[in-house]
Amino acid sequence: MKDSKQTNEGRRDFALKSILGLGGLAIAANATAAAPKRASSNLTLPEGKRMLGNLEVSAIGLGCMSMKSGSYNPPRDKKEMIPVIRGAVDLGVTFFDTAEVYGPFTDEELVGEALQPVRNEVVIASKFGFDFTNGNRAGRNSKPEHIRKAVEGMLKRLRTDRIDLLYLHRVDPDVPVEEVAGVVKELIKEGKALHFGLSEVSPTTIKKAHTELRVTAVQSEYSLIERVLENQVIDTCGELGIGFVPWGAVNRGFLADKFNEYSRFSDDSRFSSVPYFTPEAIKAHMPLLSLVREWALKKQATPAQIALAWVMAQKPYIVPIPGTTKLHHMKENMGALTVKFTPEELLEFRTQFEKIPLVGVRTPETALVDR
């Protein structure tokens, strides 16, 4: 176990590298796989775009999970959600995130239908890695034949001949990640997938997979509240020229000012099983929300915009995918693109929020193991 001094030094080092813009593109030239041409000239990218490895995407994507998964709200009607997805395209979003397990299956169907008319203008990311029994999720499965079968289903549901970014959703302890990478490599050769991603993985797994097949993006939870991946994971992505896609960047709505100290969740709500949504944790995190509100006033932004602009300010290769079922929230979230922090402001903000004790968040050690 690391002592807290080492951990604090690690965080300070992360903050300093972030502010100097290091830890990413400059080091990418030494990556196992060839460095992307576009990434080395990231600064010349069109406004509102970022590179995930060698994949160009809008600097903010749309997470589509809550549209159909029932995670944060009851599944929404397709007729209401298609305009949200298409409206996001009109706002400049080109990066859409879904997974086989959301629904299961129905979220991919929705995303496929919504994006069919603009298929060649957008990047669709989806994820495999689970078994299903009677239409319900049943454990992890990344056996080669299972991945192949899963991808065939995904292509049909997404109404496409290729998945732009194909993620392993959760590591299967029975299948080495190199073997998974090998299967995805074949799928890429066949044109069924274009890029490889990993979700909720340790630095060791990232390195192992990247040795077999260039990893384009790692997707994991990261926000002003859940900062555990500042322990090596985000830096490892930078060192290897891999993009980082934070989910939960608005902390499931908390940092968007959606809840208050008295918010409570029923036992059947997904929120009730999240350790940082217990009554004690919510109460403990109110000072952080107050601080975010203060910065929102200072920067003439909303709390959600501050939360998103902050994750984007950490590294040039970070692309958040806030989830929403509302076009007006998507519009608000896109407003984060105009919120910029100076290096001094980033340090000031960090010094302030690091003083606020957090409850229910992961420990540094858990960043070093696959979830």
Ligand SMILES: NC(=O)c1ccc[n+]([C@@H]2O[C@H](COP(=O)([O-])OP(=O)(O)OC[C@H]3O[C@@H](n4cnc5c(N)ncnc54)[C@H](OP(=O)(O)O)[C@@H]3O)[C@@H](O)[C@H]2O)c1
């Ligand atoms: N790889 C993984 O294991 C993993 C895990 C979880 C999620 N994901 C992906 O990441 C995406 C985003 O993560 P997430 O959905 O868990 O968390 P999130 O983006 O932090 O939070 C989504 C929640 O925040 C609310 N919200 C978003 N913008 C808002 C705004 N401007 N104002 C008020 N509320 C706002 C949404 O409610 P409204 O609908 O009311 O806007 C929604 O309930 C998902 O859609 C999914 O694609 C991946």
